[in-house]
Amino acid sequence: MNALAKDLNTLISSNRVRTDPEDLFAYSNDATFYFKKSMPDAVVLPESSEEVAHILKYAFHREIPVTPRGAGSGLSGGCTPVHGGIVIDMKRMRRVLELDRSNMTSEVEAGVVLSNFHRTVEKMGLFYPPDPQSMSVCTIGGNVATRAGGPRGVKYGTTERYVLGLEAVLSDGSIIKCGSKSVKNSAGYDITHLMTGSEGTLGVITKATLRLLSLPAARKTMVVICETTDQAAAIISEIIARGMVPAVLEFLQRGAVGLMNYYISPPLVADAEAYLLLQVDGTAAQVEAESAGIKDFCLQMKVRDVRIIEDEREAGSYWEARSALHPLIMRVFKRIITEDVSVPRNLLPEMVGSLTELSAALGINIGFSGHAGDGNVHPSILFAEVSPEMEEKAKAAVDLIIKKAIDLGGTISGEHGIGIHKSEYLPWQLGDVQIDLMKRIKNSFDPKNIMNPGKIWPEGDELRQ
Amino acid sequence: MRLENYAEALEKCSHCGFCQATCPVYLEDLLETHLTRSRINLIRSALIDKSLPVTRRVKEIINRCLLCTNCTHTCPGGLPCDEIIAAARAELGGKSGSAGAVKKFILRRVLNKRGLAGIMSRVGSTIQKLNIVKAEVPTLAAKPFDSIYSGTISPKGKIRSRVAYFVGCASNYIYPDTGEAVVKVLVHNGVEVIIPQGQVCCGLPAMAEGDLETARNSVSVNMKILAGMQVDAIVTDCTSCGMMLKVKAAKVLPGDDPLQNQVKAVSEKIWEAADYLNTLGLQDQPGPLNERYTYHVPCHRAWAPTIVDSPRHLLSAVSGSELVEMENPGKCCGAGGSFFMENRQLSERIRSHKLEDIAATGAGTVITQCPSCRFYLGVKLKDRKVMHPLFFLAKSYGLV
Ligand SMILES: Cc1cc2nc3c(=O)[nH]c(=O)nc-3n(C[C@H](O)[C@H](O)[C@H](O)COP(=O)(O)OP(=O)(O)OC[C@H]3O[C@@H](n4cnc5c(N)ncnc54)[C@H](O)[C@@H]3O)c2cc1C
Ligand code: SF4
Ligand code: SF4
Numbered sequence: 001m002n003a004l005a006k007d008l009n010t011l012i013s014s015n016r017v018r019t020d021p022e023d024l025f026a027y028s029n030d031a032t033f034y035f036k037k038s039m040p041d042a043v044v045l046p047e048s049s050e051e052v053a054h055i056l057k058y059a060f061h062r063e064i065p066v067t068p069r070g071a072g073s074g075l076s077g078g079c080t081p082v083h084g085g086i087v088i089d090m091k092r093m094r095r096v097l098e099l100d101r102s103n104m105t106s107e108v109e110a111g112v113v114l115s116n117f118h119r120t121v122e123k124m125g126l127f128y129p130p131d132p133q134s135m136s137v138c139t140i141g142g143n144v145a146t147r148a149g150g151p152r153g154v155k156y157g158t159t160e161r162y163v164l165g166l167e168a169v170l171s172d173g174s175i176i177k178c179g180s181k182s183v184k185n186s187a188g189y190d191i192t193h194l195m196t197g198s199e200g201t202l203g204v205i206t207k208a209t210l211r212l213l214s215l216p217a218a219r220k221t222m223v224v225i226c227e228t229t230d231q232a233a234a235i236i237s238e239i240i241a242r243g244m245v246p247a248v249l250e251f252l253q254r255g256a257v258g259l260m261n262y263y264i265s266p267p268l269v270a271d272a273e274a275y276l277l278l279q280v281d282g283t284a285a286q287v288e289a290e291s292a293g294i295k296d297f298c299l300q301m302k303v304r305d306v307r308i309i310e311d312e313r314e315a316g317s318y319w320e321a322r323s324a325l326h327p328l329i330m331r332v333f334k335r336i337i338t339e340d341v342s343v344p345r346n347l348l349p350e351m352v353g354s355l356t357e358l359s360a361a362l363g364i365n366i367g368f369s370g371h372a373g374d375g376n377v378h379p380s381i382l383f384a385e386v387s388p389e390m391e392e393k394a395k396a397a398v399d400l401i402i403k404k405a406i407d408l409g410g411t412i413s414g415e416h417g418i419g420i421h422k423s424e425y426l427p428w429q430l431g432d433v434q435i436d437l438m439k440r441i442k443n444s445f446d447p448k449n450i451m452n453p454g455k456i457w458p459e460g461d462e463l464r465q
Numbered sequence: 466m467r468l469e470n471y472a473e474a475l476e477k478c479s480h481c482g483f484c485q486a487t488c489p490v491y492l493e494d495l496l497e498t499h500l501t502r503s504r505i506n507l508i509r510s511a512l513i514d515k516s517l518p519v520t521r522r523v524k525e526i527i528n529r530c531l532l533c534t535n536c537t538h539t540c541p542g543g544l545p546c547d548e549i550i551a552a553a554r555a556e557l558g559g560k561s562g563s564a565g566a567v568k569k570f571i572l573r574r575v576l577n578k579r580g581l582a583g584i585m586s587r588v589g590s591t592i593q594k595l596n597i598v599k600a601e602v603p604t605l606a607a608k609p610f611d612s613i614y615s616g617t618i619s620p621k622g623k624i625r626s627r628v629a630y631f632v633g634c635a636s637n638y639i640y641p642d643t644g645e646a647v648v649k650v651l652v653h654n655g656v657e658v659i660i661p662q663g664q665v666c667c668g669l670p671a672m673a674e675g676d677l678e679t680a681r682n683s684v685s686v687n688m689k690i691l692a693g694m695q696v697d698a699i700v701t702d703c704t705s706c707g708m709m710l711k712v713k714a715a716k717v718l719p720g721d722d723p724l725q726n727q728v729k730a731v732s733e734k735i736w737e738a739a740d741y742l743n744t745l746g747l748q749d750q751p752g753p754l755n756e757r758y759t760y761h762v763p764c765h766r767a768w769a770p771t772i773v774d775s776p777r778h779l780l781s782a783v784s785g786s787e788l789v790e791m792e793n794p795g796k797c798c799g800a801g802g803s804f805f806m807e808n809r810q811l812s813e814r815i816r817s818h819k820l821e822d823i824a825a826t827g828a829g830t831v832i833t834q835c836p837s838c839r840f841y842l843g844v845k846l847k848d849r850k851v852m853h854p855l856f857f858l859a860k861s862y863g864l865v
Contacts, residue, residue, distance in 0.1 A: 025506070026503035026507070029480070092495050137482050
């Protein structure tokens with residue numbers, strides 16, 4: 001046993017400290033495995049905030065890098081331990097500590113799996129809207145750390161909107177409680193929302209107090225079969241401009257529907273160029289009126305067909321398919337690089353137009369199915385073959401996509417976070433002054449730079465394989 | 466089932482991590498290393514690229530898997546995860562360990578030969594002597610099924626269809642009463658049942674051990690017998706035997722094996738018995754049974770689309786009885802064939818959740834098609850009855 005393992009064994013029960021090479025290997029990346037792998041020196045699996053504090057106190061003293069990890073479903077390399085050190089796997093902190101019906105709040109440990117939380121609150125007629133499509137596995141801690149969003153973002157916003165308070169362990173091992181259960185809070189700087197989206201670089205989130213809504217009484221799933229991509233993009237902009245607010249408004253290309261048909265039952269005709277997948281929710285009367293309104297409008301726009309999916313099992317199969325879309329792509333392609341740009345919603349047609357041009361100009365396949373109602377396009381570079389030439393083209397495409405999004409007044413990341421994947425682009429959007437400000441904030445939280453170092457802005461060679 | 470044949474499939478893993486939602490071993494251990502995604506990665510690096518050494522820990526990770534196929538059902542990339550893991554075991558020369566020799570003996574000498582009741586009792590005592598596990602070893606029935614039933618059993622009236630009954634090892638040696646119920650219920654419903662002579666173990670236990678040679682021998686004996694039969698269907702009451710015969714048999718044999726045509730012919734006729742009867746339709750209305758039952762869906766269920774719902778439909782015909790669904794009926798019970806004998810603590814933890822879900826239903830009877838589940842749950846459900854859906858039906862007809 002090495003010295004690090006020996007030390008950690010004194011802090012936390014030895015079966016929850018792992019240093020076998022095979023274990024370190026398993027913790028060397030997230031869902032962006034092709035981008036960068038890097039083994040930690042140890043993995044620990046704490047079961048309480050106090051254990052996390054013990055580990056950080058030790059790491060702080062020894063100046064050992066620490067990378068928090070949830071489910072490792074991230075799409076930015078956020079939990080890849082690029083400078084080695086200790087990975088803290090949070091999945092054993094998985095208790096729902098409180099469900100406060102009278103205040104419509106809940107306190108959870110960071111490792112709670114999102115869909116388990118959904119099930120728990122929905123049984124009580126409550127609703128937690130954030131729905132990143134990895135929800136069957138991703139953790140609330142990971143969601144808070146990345147400000148995760150999902151299809152419901154178009155109506156309900158992303159995770160940050162639901163975070164009322166946090167418990168976090170800072171780099172020196174001190175435990176802070178920020179925010180509170182109260183819906184209003186003007187007490188000093190908003191540390192809660194600074195930790196939210198901090199991608200593990202400011203501390204380890206151990207608990208979150210979340211705001212809940214009432215579960216909508218009714219929901220309806222709709223599919224709009226469009227004639228062209230331009231038509232679909234125009235409809236999205238128009239729906240938003242007219243003040244219609246579906247709970248979900250997703251854009252799908254032909255290829256995506258073809259793949260989703262592995263799940264959709266009965267399958268959807270997959271020969272149209274573009275589709276919209278919608279959900280409306282509210283009271284039964286609202287749902288009726290809204291779905292009818294959207295249907296009429298789409299028919300006026302001369303789409304090919306609008307289908308309201310009445311059968312619950314069938315509707316469920318659409319959402320299961322939507323959730324699986326990203327990994328489904330691997331059935332056809334050899335690699336996917338998913339970007340996460342988001343633009344003002346009225347400029348969506350322009351963003352989509354430039355993606356089409358770009359893919360023609362470079363001769364590569366760029367998919368852009370996904371959230372769209374919120375302007376978050378998710379262009380995906382699809383590799384038919386993995387070759388140095390293709391990698392070069394992909395890099396060029398990503399550069400151009402990011403430039404375009406910034407030019408349109410958008411952002412380089414709508415919901416996945418920066419991690420290592422987008423760190424080289426952050427200065428393009430924020431400029432040196434803001435990056436410098438962020439670095440100074442980080443420094444005051446983490447003076448020894450042990451918290452997830454190498455993320456958000458590059459520090460050395462962490463981008464290299 | 467050569468690992469090299471899976472090298473391409475393995476690259477379809479996007480590392481999405483969705484397998485975390487259903488891998489029962491991961492859900493207990495909560496360690497990334499014991500997740501399908503990591504097993505696949507490790508198999509690639511240690512056994513294909515050979516960039517990592519094959520250590521004891523590598524073997525442990527590859528063996529700490531129930532081959533329950535839940536990851537395969539969940540994986541959006543369509544990876545045959547369980548086959549990749551089974552192929553890795555074969556590549557490593559099979560699982561080894563204290564129980565290895567006994568298992569090999571059982572697999573090669575006993576389950577691949579029928580009608581040797583004497584040997585079976587010797588096996589039983591060998592297992593007990595070796596103390597593989599103290600309490601939880603199935604006891605063998607006094608008389609195996611094949612010593613009670615053989616030949617063709619015809620219905621009294623018109624013959625609606627003819628089936629061959631593939632008698633799995635469990636129904637032969639441990640639960641002959643299930644085999645009896647299957648025959649009686651089918652015959653009662655106008656199905657002529659033929660019990661083919663010379664059939665042996667389906668080969669799945671050997672495949673799971675990484676002993677492909679034994680698995681191939683089983684497959685070839687069975688296929689030679691089953692392929693030539695003039696029947697409408699081949700039924701089995703065991704979802705695992707069914708999976709083996711329907712989809713895995715073709716994979717344990719080399720792609721160009723001359724037997725592949727026969728395997729294909731057999732595969733097209735394989736049915737789980739309750740599914741078959743449900744699809745055929747009952748001829749005779751079952752009698753009333755005053756019974757609240759719940760239904761545990763076995764893991765090896767994806768080889769035919771109607772397996773899962775067939776017991777629900779079939780037993781709804783029994784008046785007076787009521788199905789009380791448990792939370793997540795398809796969650797693994799922890800048995801994994803004989804996995805529970807070697808990974809006792811882990812399996813017990815997996816089972817404990819299932820037992821809670823069953824208890825919460827308040828049902829007095831648990832229905833499930835898989836004999837391994839029936840045994841492993843039954844050990845702890847002394848106050849409840851655990852049975853195959855056709856046994857339930859046999860009771861309602863008053864046939865058993
Ligand atoms: C198929 C697929 C679909 C996806 N769909 C969406 C989507 O629709 N919307 C979306 O927003 N994202 C999506 N994602 C990305 C990803 O699932 C989210 O970013 C999710 O929030 C990550 O959660 P996790 O638990 O897996 O975190 P990880 O990947 O383990 O970590 C993510 C980041 O958070 C940090 N972190 C994790 N836990 C903590 C903690 N307790 N304290 C401090 N820092 C922590 C890590 O250090 C890392 O920087 C998808 C991913 C996949 C694979
Ligand atoms: S679900 Fe499939 S594709 Fe996703 S990580 Fe697991 S094995 Fe890989
Ligand atoms: S077969 Fe079962 S135990 Fe093995 S990796 Fe897949 S889900 Fe986990």
